[in-house]
Amino acid sequence: MSQVEPNSRYAQTPVKTYTFPDGREVNYFARRFLSQPDALAEFGRYVVHGGDRLDTVAARAFGDPELFWRLVDGNRELLPRKLVAAVGRQLRLTLPAGFPGAFGA
Structure with a gap:
């Protein structure tokens, strides 16, 4: 996954990896909870x-x-x-x- 800009709302959101049954991996952002x-x-x-x-x-x-x-x-x-x-x-x-x-x- 590409680097996230430091001013992005996702800058502090963890990146996770999902592995498909065939072994392919896909990176994705973990859930970002909205601020109150x-x-x-x-x-x-x-x-x-x-x-x-x-x-x-x-x-x-x-x-x-x-x-x-x-x-x-x-x-x-x-x-x-x-x-x-x-x-x-x-x-x-x-x-x-x-x-x-x-x-x-």
Whole structure:
């Protein structure tokens, strides 16, 4: 399996190997459990503007458009596109799981 970028949400996810009965091996990611938004340390808020996209918000908030997944993890929404659908919505800007500072962390 190729190397995962350090800013990927899967960077800390273990890689497992499945061996088929014929001996072929396939590598795969173990299950990644989603973070509970309230357990993530919040460092700010972002107010959605018309025309915003998750990647452009992530670029502004985190300095990297590929970190859009942190917006998804930090806000209670099942469909990521809904995070930027309503102008004026406040999005929580959070640190990845494992960083201290959140309630109960």
